[in-house]
Amino acid sequence: MLTAATMGHHAFIGLTNAAWPAAAVLVAGAAVAAATLAAPPQRDSWRILSAALWTVAGLALAGSCWVLLSLIELILTGTVRDRDGNSDWLAFSERLSLAVVGALFLATAVAWQRRGANACPRCGTTHPPMTSTRRYPEAHAASPRVRRIACAGAAAFVPYLVLHALGAAGVAGIEPDGFRPPWQAIAGGVLAVGLAVFLLFGLVRPWGMVFPRWTLWLAGRRVPRFLPLTPVWLIAPTLALYGTGSLGYAFFTEYGVVSLGGAASIAFGGYGWALGIAAVSYQIRTRPSCAPRPSTADAR
Secondary structure, three states: HHHHHHHOOOEEOOOOOHHHHHHHHHHHHHHHOOOOOOOOOOOHHHHHHHHHHHHHHHHHHHHHHHHHHHHHHHHHHHOOOOOOOOOOOHHHHHHHHHHHHHHHHHHHHHHHHHHOOOOOOOOOOOOOOOOEEEEEEEEEEOHHHHHHHHHHHHHHHHHHHHHHHHHHOOOOOOHHHHHOHHHHHHHHHHHHHHHHHHHHHHHHOOOHEEHHHHHHHHOOOOOOHHHHHHHHHHHHHHHHHHHHHHHHHHOOOOOOOOOOHHHHHHHHHHHHHHHHHHHEEEEEEEHOOEOOOHHHHOOO
16 A cells, blocks of 8 residues: 555555555554554543544545455456456455455454453453453344344345346346346355345344354354454445445436446445444344352352
8 A cells, every 4th residue: 555655656446646645544543553552541542542543444444345346346257347447456455455454443443442441351341350250141132123124234135136137037228238147147146145144144143143053063152253243344334335325326327226236236235234233233242241250269
């Protein structure tokens, strides 16, 4: 990222003249992250550094909002291209790097907030050190409201899949320029949507906290929190931002909301926001608490 600016490449993630502002934000973010290692969590510095970390994390994740679509294109076609059909590997690598950087800044911000609040890094509450042991909650579903949001996020894919299937069946006026997608591409899309819905429902159902019986040797074991949350926070911002932005774009151009592109915007945006809400619920529901550590007398 910094190399692009210093070598005279002013474009960044496909945006003209964005290299130097991006470099400035990343350098400032690196300085803030270094300050969290050197500075004690005093009240004033804690608030300033927390705000700076969250800002850099938000900007980085926003800048990576098309990386998932590029990954899908890479899997289906073996390459990535820009709007004009030219090779777009540089912008793709920059967006992919921003997704990783955003996730790292997000983790740093959460850790710094807990440190500044004198909270336990395991459960987020305050208690004397070395006096407790970690305890995880029993597997349970999310609230009815969050489950309804998850169902809506899954249902957002239906119009997109139906239109793609009609295009593959030869119905005119659906695919751009008369393009007719092969059934293999449709099958791959259905599989990808199935995996996406599986991930979403895993965040709101009990089997997302404890492996169910059909997982064989894993059955009954606790699901590590990072296992579903890592992919979620890498793809949810991308889909939510892309879907919302492209849907807003469709309202003011000939792009059209009632089209295959509009259906894709609704699918990606609806799923992305539902995934983010479900992930927040999952983080809260699976957060460990600290139970009193048994004393030697109690053990006897």
